[in-house]
Amino acid sequence: MRVPNLFLSLRPSLRGLSYAAFAGFCVALAAVVALRGSMGRAGGGTRIDLSVYHVTFLDRFQTLSLSAHGPDTVWSAHTPWGGDFGDAAFANPSPEVFRITPQGLSIIASKTAGGKWRSGLISSAYRDNDPHAGFTQKYGYFEMTAELPGGMGTWPAFWLIGMDKRDFADEIDVIEYYGGFPRYFHATEHVWVRGRNALLRSRLVRVPAGLLTSRFNRFGVLITPRTTSFYLNRRRFWSTPTPPQYRQPMYMLADLALGGGWPIGNLTSPLTLRIRQIKVWQRDRPWPRDREN
Secondary structure (H helix, E strand, O other): OOOOOHHHHHHHHOOOOHHHHHHHHHHHHHHHHHHOEEEEEEEOOEOOOOOEEEEEEEEOOOOOOOOEEEOOOOOEEEOOOOOOOOOEEEEOOOOOEEEEEOEEEEEEEHHHHHHOOOEEEEEEEOOOOOOOOEOOOOOEEEEEEEOOOOOEEEEEEEEEEEEOOOEEEEEEEEEOOOOOOOOHHHHHHHHEOOOOOEEEEEHHHHHOHHHHHOOOOOOOOOOOOOOEEEEEOOEEEEEEOHHHHOOOOEEEEEEEEOOOOOOOOOOOOEEEEEEEEEEEEOOOOOOOOOOOO
């Protein structure tokens, strides 16, 4: 389901550039994108007020409740629709890929003896179109606290998918990071109808180099009947009108994918996505009827 973003859309026409030349091109591109309103800088936005919310889901990963496909665990190790993506195969639960440490959950990408990459994904639901197949929630604030791996070809993410896929499929990429570009990450909204991208809105967010890979950060999204707002360390950097397709229960996924259209030949095994916790809040009072915040 995940599709590569702005950087990937540029890749075919830039194949002849060296990495240094391409990095220079991206700096120029960023200036152009900023003028067109699809790029932002994180850090100075309004801080989210969670005092009127209560916690509905919390995993600090002191233990790991994970199975290949559910149903009796908190997490499943594969997407509910059974599709992989990227250049590393998503593995069934094993200590070589999923490991509990004092810092939380480590998802480890590594090369096998045969030279193939394997990595991991966790999903809070194990089946689509079933409100009882794992954790889902309509509206509220969803957050992952994580330290990301870097390097060209790493592609970690935290994202939400709508539970009901009978008429359309929707996706919110809270954080999608292409490790070859340490000053940027993406937040993206998708809606697919009959296989076509009916909605695509993306924000390219600039951060200090090394911020995402040298410390734990909080990546969050607040979905309300009126707006969908994205947060880094609980400060808002982007807000959009909530499309009708997002007014349904969503489930969460986090993964360490590789590739995303970028080369992985220079990556050194192993690579680790560290997740300290994943937490969800719901508003104390009932939401208004899909009209206002």
